[in-house]
Amino acid sequence: MPANPTQGHVVVAPDKFKGTLEGAEVAARLAAGIRRVRPGLEVRELPVADGGEGTLAAALAAGFTRIPAKVAGPTGLPVDAAIAVKGEVAVVELAQAAGLARLPGGRTAPLAAGSFGVGQLIGRAVSLGVRRIVLGLGGSACTDGGAGLVQALGVGLFDAQGVELPPGGAALRRLHRLDPGSLADTLAGVEIVVAGDVDNPLLGPRGAAAVYGPQKGADGADLVVLEEGLTRWADVVRDSTGVDFRDAPGAGAAGGVGFAALALLGATMRPGIELLLELLGFDEAVRGARLVVTGEGCLDAQTLHGKAPAGVAAAATGAGVPVAAVAGRVELAEDQWRGAGFVAAYALVELAEQPGDSISKAAELAELAGETLARDLLGAE
Template sequence: MTRVLVAPDKFKGSLTATEVARALRRGLNAAAPPRQDVEVRCLPVADGGEGTLDAAVAAGYERVPARATGPTGEQVDTAWGRLDDTAIVEMADVSGLARLPGQELAPMTATSRGTGELVAAALDAGVRRLVLGIGGSACTDGGAGLLQALGARLRDRQGEDVGHGGGALGDLAALDLSTLHPRVREVELVVACDVDNPLTGPHGAAVTYGPQKGASGGQVTVLDANLAHFADLLADETGKDLRDSAGAGAAGGVGFAVVAALGGVLRPGIQLVLDLLDFQRHLEGVELVVVGEGTLDAQSLRGKAPIGVTRLAREAGARVVAVCGVNELAARELERAGIEAAYAISDLAPTPEASMRDAAFYLERLAAEHLPRHV
């Protein structure tokens, strides 16, 4: 019996990782002639951003439904994951760009409050370890909303709570962490983070990622100044200034809040998620692993999901093949990464629009036509 593990990341804007994995499995199972001695298993993966919760659930975590504050203050139906005493919270699912009403960007007012509400729910449930995936956020509020949801008091000069978003941080006059959730210091808090930006400055959260979240040049300047002001007050409160630490600028500054105010630690996203999924156990007896993401490029080689999976697969003695929407890597680069071949939808689809629209159809074709030769 030849065992194949299909472990792709999402194809952003097109298919979730679970949908990608299912399409590839259908293609492999439909290959002619069918192989009765091939067992295909699916284990979608993620790097801490969108799809992290789905990957955890596919690996055995319980999905815990919740209702929380979306990025612009509306209530959204979301969830967090639990396995024994470990919880997973995916920021993208509650405070992410996909949660913006009508997809209208809100650079000055989007809040991380809902993410904090999910963290609080997990703390109330008694977990001992909490993993926070912070990719795909819609906000640039320095994690202020998250801290407010966990009980911190952020007040203006009139003693009122400051409003939502990074734009409101200019009104901040006083910050009090003594009212934080009583269990927040009792748990191991780990953040899946794949960027090393500081909180402020030319490489900070506002300048680097603000435009992607809809901020104009003038708004970027205001947000950067407001984040610096927030960092000043948090440094006064905690006695340490961590605004320049690697990853502080992640998710609009949520990385900063978790490390500086909550004592959390940042870890590379794919490594952390694969550890949580107990990925090495799923590799037992596997001879071929199929990895994938929307675009295989130089950024992929810097530690994104397909490369993280490939590294563990090769260590376990399995061969690796990749599928993608577009492949920008040369054969030599793929070989150095440990991938013996890569197959792209763009080689089949007549247009980029068709690649996106009919991705599942083309993935089935790729799997049926190319993957059997590697089994």
């Protein structure tokens, strides 16, 4: 489905190029390249995210207001974070408070890292009177099952001696009793929707500890401890609520924060990119467009399983608009990316003059990619 060369605008809707460019900069650079070839063409920049890191930035670029908040980082030290608010909707990005990038000095703490700061961000959103909270999961430094998150919202977690548990997944092995406190009143009338792109359960070989623990510094012995802690956590939550969410798809997301959101916050879970496109107004932006341009750092097999570019391609194709992809690297074969709905795919590594330029000169190469695709798909003005 080729782009219509004479009618409509272009929507530039990339995810971040992890480690090199934020989504907003990718969008700006691609748009600049397109405008250089087609200066009279309307180009709308709409950076996207799939619920992980970059979700807050995407919301801000779409017109949400940044609300700063100082909260506990994954090891308890204070960090400067933020939420995004528009009307009665707030976007909370877990990575702002409990992300790997928030670890002091980058030193992992697999047994002690917690999600308390994420609960503080939710509390901040509630205090502003919002009625809907979109919770983006991804990039977590903790495997505490979301225990810290609910503690920040007033839930008491006690050992057999009645002592409040300290942060971290290891401490959950000592959990004896859960006191919901005023959680229900705090969240009354507030809808929480989790934006996630994983379907892992909380426990077992596909669970939060086994699959994601090593990324957070956990070795073999640590994984045993964390699995025991999460199992005890699931048992106590089941006994307290009468409902068992340990096997729910997505319960293992973000070190088990997905579990706490489902079991104790009454959250629903939706595919991240689907939810974010709705939140960012993608349907309206793409209406009447002649072309959509999306992308991410690497177009690979993971792209085909719910990552942002595939979601953008599906949504745009459903609206009858062709989609092109730009990535740092394209590891999919042509039949694969065409099968995913893309009419063209451009790799920065193929535009680079020297090895490594796709990283060090990513911004300039993104502009060049914008120029190239404009000539290929839109024609010169």
